Amino acid sequence: MKKLILVLVVIALYVLHQDIWFWRTPNPLVFGFLPIGLFYHAAFSVAAALVMWMLVTYAWPSHLEDEVEHREPEEG
Amino acid sequence: MIPALVVFAYLAVVVYIGIFAFRKSTGREKAEDYFLASRSLGPFVFLLSLFGTNMTAFAILGSSGHAFTNGIVTFGLMASSSGLVIPLTIFLIGTRVWALGKKFGFMTPVQIFRDRWECGHIGTVIFFVQALLLLPYIIIGVMGGGTTLNAISGGWVPFWFGGAIVALVVMSYVFFGGMRGTAWVNTFQTILFLCFGAVAVVVIGSGMGGFSNAVQQMQASPAFAPLLTRERISPYYFFSYTFIPLSAIAFPHIAIFCLTAKKMTQFKKTVIFYPICIMLIWLPSVFLGVMANRVTDVPKIQEKIEARRTLATQGAQMTPEQRDELLEKRAGDDVILLLLERYAPFWLAGLLGAGIMAAVMASDSQILALSTMFTEDIFAFYGGKRRFGEAVQVQTGRVFVILLTVFAYVVALQAPETIFELAIQYAFSGYAALAPLLVAALFWKGSTKWGALATTVWTAASVVAVAVFQSIVPAPAPGPSTVFYSLGGVEALSRTPGGTAVFGFMPVVPMVLISALLMVIVSWLTSKPSRTTIERYFPRKETRPSERVATGVGQAGA
Numbered sequence: 001m002k003k004l005i006l007v008l009v010v011i012a013l014y015v016l017h018q019d020i021w022f023w024r025t026p027n028p029l030v031f032g033f034l035p036i037g038l039f040y041h042a043a044f045s046v047a048a049a050l051v052m053w054m055l056v057t058y059a060w061p062s063h064l065e066d067e068v069e070h071r072e073p074e075e076g
Numbered sequence: 077m078i079p080a081l082v083v084f085a086y087l088a089v090v091v092y093i094g095i096f097a098f099r100k101s102t103g104r105e106k107a108e109d110y111f112l113a114s115r116s117l118g119p120f121v122f123l124l125s126l127f128g129t130n131m132t133a134f135a136i137l138g139s140s141g142h143a144f145t146n147g148i149v150t151f152g153l154m155a156s157s158s159g160l161v162i163p164l165t166i167f168l169i170g171t172r173v174w175a176l177g178k179k180f181g182f183m184t185p186v187q188i189f190r191d192r193w194e195c196g197h198i199g200t201v202i203f204f205v206q207a208l209l210l211l212p213y214i215i216i217g218v219m220g221g222g223t224t225l226n227a228i229s230g231g232w233v234p235f236w237f238g239g240a241i242v243a244l245v246v247m248s249y250v251f252f253g254g255m256r257g258t259a260w261v262n263t264f265q266t267i268l269f270l271c272f273g274a275v276a277v278v279v280i281g282s283g284m285g286g287f288s289n290a291v292q293q294m295q296a297s298p299a300f301a302p303l304l305t306r307e308r309i310s311p312y313y314f315f316s317y318t319f320i321p322l323s324a325i326a327f328p329h330i331a332i333f334c335l336t337a338k339k340m341t342q343f344k345k346t347v348i349f350y351p352i353c354i355m356l357i358w359l360p361s362v363f364l365g366v367m368a369n370r371v372t373d374v375p376k377i378q379e380k381i382e383a384r385r386t387l388a389t390q391g392a393q394m395t396p397e398q399r400d401e402l403l404e405k406r407a408g409d410d411v412i413l414l415l416l417e418r419y420a421p422f423w424l425a426g427l428l429g430a431g432i433m434a435a436v437m438a439s440d441s442q443i444l445a446l447s448t449m450f451t452e453d454i455f456a457f458y459g460g461k462r463r464f465g466e467a468v469q470v471q472t473g474r475v476f477v478i479l480l481t482v483f484a485y486v487v488a489l490q491a492p493e494t495i496f497e498l499a500i501q502y503a504f505s506g507y508a509a510l511a512p513l514l515v516a517a518l519f520w521k522g523s524t525k526w527g528a529l530a531t532t533v534w535t536a537a538s539v540v541a542v543a544v545f546q547s548i549v550p551a552p553a554p555g556p557s558t559v560f561y562s563l564g565g566v567e568a569l570s571r572t573p574g575g576t577a578v579f580g581f582m583p584v585v586p587m588v589l590i591s592a593l594l595m596v597i598v599s600w601l602t603s604k605p606s607r608t609t610i611e612r613y614f615p616r617k618e619t620r621p622s623e624r625v626a627t628g629v630g631q632a633g634a
Contacts, residue, residue: 013160017152017318020311026148026295026304033287035304038148038363041156045355048160049348055167056344064175065340067615 006059013051017044080229082426083433086268087245090437093264094249094257107461110254110470111183111448112336117259119342125259126333126346127353128266128434129441130162130324137220137409137432139358143365144408145384147303150365153317155358159351161321165511167347169325170334172518174343176613177335185331185514186453192517192613193525194605196457201529202513203453205536206328209503210442214480217439218243218488227413228429239488242433246440247481250447251474255336258440265434270353272431273360275424276416280364283419287363290370299385300369316582323507326514329445361412368411374418380406391553399553439484447476501575502539505584509535509591516595521610527599531591538587542576545569 019040026035034042108114117125143150173188182188186206190199221242222235229238249257281287294300302308324330337343371377383405391399412432416425451473455461461469512531516523545560549571552558557570557577570577578586604610 010164014318017157017160018311018315019152022306023311024305024307026291026301029288029291033291034363035148035291037304037306038151038359041152042355042359044152044156045159045351048156048163048351051160052163052167052348052351055164056347060344061171064171068175068178068340 002058006055009051009054013044013048016047019044078422079426079429080225080233083225083228083429084241086430086433087241090261090264091245091248094261095252107451107456107466107469107473108181108183109256110473111444111451112177112332113254113256113259115178115336116338117336117342118338119345121259121263122337122342123346123349123353124266125262126166126330127350128262128269129329129333129438130327131266131269131357131438137224137412139361140365140368140412141408141410143303143362144368144380144411145406146308147305147366148362149306149309149314151358151362152306153309153314154320155354155362156351157318158321158324159354161318162324162354163347163350165322165325166334166343166350169514169518170331171340171343173331173334173514174337174340176518180612183332183335184449184452185328186449189513189517189525189528190457192605192609193523193528194609195525195528198525198529198532199453199457202510202532203449205506205532206510207446207449208536209506209539210328210446211484212503213442214439214446214484215487215491217246217437217442218481218484221433221437222488224413224429224432227410228425228432230417236489239485242437243481243485243488246437246443247477250440250444250481251477255444258444259336261440262438265437266353268434269431270356272428272434273357276364276412276420276428276431277360279424279428280367280415280419284367284371287367290367294366294370303366303369310580312580313577313582316585319508319582319584319588320504321508322511322588323504326507326511327445328449329441331514332445332448333441364415365408365411368408368415371415371418374414376414377411380408380411388554392555394553396550399551443477443480443484446480447473450476502543505542505582505587506535506539508584509538509587511588512592512595515592516599518613520599521614522599522604523595524599524602524604526602527595527597530594530598534591534594535587538583538590542583545576546571551575 019037022037022040026037028036030036030039106114139150139154142154173182173185176182176188180191182191186199186203189202190196218239222237222239225233225238225241226235233241249261253261284290291304294304306314325334334343368377369381383402387394387399387402387406391402394402413429416428420428451460451469455472456469460472510532513528516527516531549558549560551571551573554573557567557572559567559570561569566579567577568579570580576583
């Protein structure tokens with residue numbers, strides 16, 4: 001269930017990247033100079049970092065680490 | 077003159093860091109130490125170096141140039157899409173590549189493919205395709221160094237000399253420092269060009285008297301207002317571009333870099349902070365590129381704007397040669413340099429120039445990656461390591477670094493830059509189309525070596541086909557594209573002013589989709605690797621990891 005939610009969040013973020021709603025307008029100008037389309041994608045980058053945090057927190061492939069740790073003493 | 081001296085001082089620091097500062101004195105040199113820094117990089121160096129490795133000259137110069145011509149769309153097109161796709165691929169694929177490297181001693185992606193699919197010469201085919209797609213980057217790195225040093229010094233340093241200095245500096249620390257030297261230099265450079273953006277915005281912004289007025293003036297001008305929106309790019313093109321960042325993890329220098337982390341937890345910070353790092357470097361570069369359109373007292377910028385205007389109004393009546401000439405004139409890759417020249421004091425222009433050089437000199441990890449691939453995938457695989465030993469293998473890698481750099485320098489002096497800029501465009505699509513190889517090898521038990529071969533041959537063929545198509549059919553003037561082939565009234569294949577469109581999408585979309593499809597269909601039709609091999613890659617939960625044994629890595633005859 002947790003993984004399914006994370007997959008859906010990633011898909012939603014990908015869809016949000018295709019923001020046709022701000023395509024032809026620079027308004028509103030955020031902070032008085034930043035066109036909304038540019039601000040949106042800067043905010044999108046922050047959202048991407050948050051989603052990445054969720055992935056490493058809730059879906060970290062720790063089994064890969066376990067496999068390596070089990071193997072290392074054998075090689076040493 | 078002063079900025080050039082600051083840049084020379086910066087290059088001296090780079091050489092010092094790369095060769096001496098973090099050199100590990102060991103007795104007999106091991107291949108793993110030279111090529112992978114003994115898989116020992118810590119979290120800080122791993123994050124900054126991986127990011128720096130992936131940021132080429134395009135991050136500062138190309139992005140501002142693209143934004144100068146196309147507007148704010150550049151950020152969503154190239155930066156925020158990368159901020160989602162690249163860390164996601166590092167999370168899903170990079171961690172698995174790292175684990176396989178630790179478990180079985182792999183040093184290159186081709187070693188993984190050979191072992192995973194029980195193949196030998198198919199791996200060699202993959203090596204050649206990867207190497208050929210990587211070469212243009214190394215050449216353009218040398219060219220970028222020459223051009224930037226020439227521009228920063230105001231023409232005082234000629235192109236040939238600037239290129240030679242940059243090539244020599246990169247070659248020195250890659251030769252002596254290997255992966256450890258390269259990683260530390262990349263870390264230093266990344267810090268520098270992350271600072272670049274913030275400082276450049278403040279300096280240029282205060283020079284221009286703030287950005288609010290400039291933006292409002294642009295909004296009021298019919299010629300410039302579209303640059304504040306994305307109306308110059310179609311949503312299909314915008315969507316297509318999200319396929320391009322798939323290339324990142326398929327680049328050998330990125331996949332090889334994933335093998336250098338000491339622990340897998342070091343991927344965590346990299347995955348989380350990657351989108352932020354991209355934003356910090358691209359947002360100022362893109363914004364300043366757009367703002368350059370309002371700078372009226374720099375004649376070179378005005379010439380570019382005039383060339384753009386002529387192209388838009390009279391381009392359709394011009395010959396392809398005349399259009400090419402204007403396209404070259406309107407190119408904005410040097411707008412950041414021109415803004416710095418206009419607004420930054422001399423000493424600061426030097427420091428910021430060093431920041432730009434840091435981004436330009438990204439070819440180091442590509443040179444090292446090709447050297448690693450050659451010595452592991454060819455020299456060691458075909459018996460060189462067995463016959464001559466590991467020390468000779470490392471020396472072979474070093475000789476390869478020298479030969480490759482000299483080759484890149486000689487080609488950079490002879491050939492026009494535009495050829496390699498185009499080649500890089502094709503290479504991005506090519507590497508994106510190779511991404512299904514890694515996905516299939518790591519996630520799909522049913523994939524086979526014949527599926528891998530089909531994917532690789534398709535990638536090479538489609539890159540060549542797009543290149544041939546674009547050289548035969550001249551680019552139209554800015555505006556509607558030239559339809560080459562229609563299917564049921566739909567534009568199936570068109571030549572656009574900037575490239576090629578397949579059903580309105582960039583070629584990378586069909587390239588990736590067909591590549592993945594070929595992997596699936598051909599793998600279904602051909603025989604799978606042995607059960608032992610599949611179980612090593614996809615262990616059953618009840619099987620203890622210690623019960624599994626790796627087969628010979630880096631030996632011919634598989």
